Amino acid sequence: MSSMVIAACGKGGGQADDMAASSITAYNHTPDYIHQFYVNEAWGGNSFAYGGGGGFVCCVTYPRKWHDGLNATVRWTTSSSDPNATGDAAIEKWHEALVPIEKYIESGTVQVHFLPEGKVRIIVSNFMSGHPDYPGPDYPVTPPDFHFEPWRGAASEAEARAR
Secondary structure, eight states: OEEOOOOOTTOTTOOOTTEEEEEEEEEEOSSEEEEEEEETTEEEEEEOTTEESSOOEEEEEEESSOOTTEEEEEEEEEEEOOTTOOGGGGSOEEEEEEEEBOOOSSOOEEEEEEOGGGOEEEEEESSOTTSTTOSSOOOOOOOTTOOOOTTHHHHHHHHHHHO
16 A cells, blocks of 8 residues: 655655646535645645635645555544534544545546545546536535534634633
8 A cells, every 4th residue: 555645846856757746625525614634744725614626725746647555644624614513513623534546547636525424535637526527526515504604614713722
């Protein structure tokens, strides 16, 4: 088993010929706010509930050629997007998963999908979620009965630090 090599661009002595560089983006298919996420310790940003794909963090590197056993460790923090959440739901929690990198033919953007039940998918593609040729899940859809306060995650993060 090997891990996906991801590092910030510009570090070290340059990019090896067998490595590709790209930005990274996230799609959040859950009702929780993602405060931050990391792919093999490379920071990837944050994501509001049922959103994502619009923000990109530069840069990460990964093998130009996909191979069996290509994995990455994804770490992320979440808290409820519900402005009325109390107790454990309002506190930021860390999660971690070893995620297989889905097969790709050519280099593209590293796209991380956070799915219900703590599942995560990593897809490398030149297409974004919602495009008919995108090999991953459709863009996240907000359920009609879901209501959230967009800045709730930022407030609960500050509150959690104060505790």
